[in-house]
Amino acid sequence: MNSLDTVMPAPSGGLVSPSVARNTAPLLERLRAHLPGRGRVLEIASGSGEHAVAFARALPGIDWTPSDPSAEARASIAAWREAADLPNLAAPLALDAADAGSWPEDAAPFDAVVCINMIHISPWAATEGLMAGAARMLRHPGGLLCLYGPYREANVPLAPSNEAFDESLKARDPDWGLRALEDVVQLAENAGLAFTLRNAMPANNLCLLFRRVQGLSR
Template sequence: MPLPTDALESPAAARNAEPILAVLRAHLGPRARVLEIAAGTGQHAAAFARALPEVIWTPTDPDETARASIAAWREDAGLSNLAAPLRLDACDATTWPAGPFDAVVCINMVHISPWAATEGLMAGAASVLVTPGGLLALYGPYLEADTPLAPSNAAFDADLKRRNPDWGLRDRDAVVAEARRHGLTLTRRVEMPANNLMLLFRRA
């Protein structure tokens, strides 16, 4: 099937959508308002909005090309619960919408961005998750002191650092500590396919 005009496609997004959806389905409220950070191609936004018709999904990305792709997937999906993409840079507090949102979802951004983006993500999530129990869901590979690093993740980490010295797999405990600084507490660690994790945080 041909892609919608201007739409980009990520094989990884196609592979991991179902496992991520299974976790979100179990932890999102039935009418949750969700803000997706760094939505990339927009494939996840379209897939999750289609699978969760009562959830209002708002995708964002700082990149204009990515937003065009998100808009193309949105137009092709024709879903009333999938909002138009917003420009949001996790590092820039002025680009975050006012909210409120019930959940913030961020997939595969933390390791492909400078640490400042994770700091901004935690501060921004805390600002829009105004209700106690609000969910921040992160997906991706992490370094864990108590878990041996898979060879594939070690190679991926080295490749990321070659591409940009500010990128690379983050220490899970450092991410958890940064979240805690903003009133977000880790409540669940879910092992995912291909040596990835979902980390679920709740607003105090």
């Protein structure tokens, strides 16, 4: 699975993703509203690492752990992390959402799991792994899974820009593409994650929140 968007070298040795500049502020607003004041967050498919740095800097009470299956992405995350020198930003994990064996072995060490712009740029197996892994990783009932990206919604016309984006994704890899929101919600609920909030975001994206349910067996 390759979670990197179109990127270009940065002077720091990291990579720069054009979408990060557009979505960091609205995403941070959502995270501030729903994350605990203190806790641990696992970010899945962190890409260039710019989000990890921005969120760790803005949320000093949160210990942020980035991850990515791509060695190129992890090198970029490490470069941004070194430049930022933040005490609450951990080294990136080599985690592939679709590979259960690559998830941390700790039973439930995190208060939240965040995944930005992965579900449409990966095979469906990655989303299946994400839901199962998030349910295992969340520390307590009520633990948060936050997703961000474009989706198809029943009875909601797809924006022309998202339609074109979907076509371009499928041209690059037929296993990629915008997912139906109801399919993602059903997968999450099957894993023991209750769908709690849908937020419309800029550029025809959605921020989706799920909570680990009480009494979830591991």
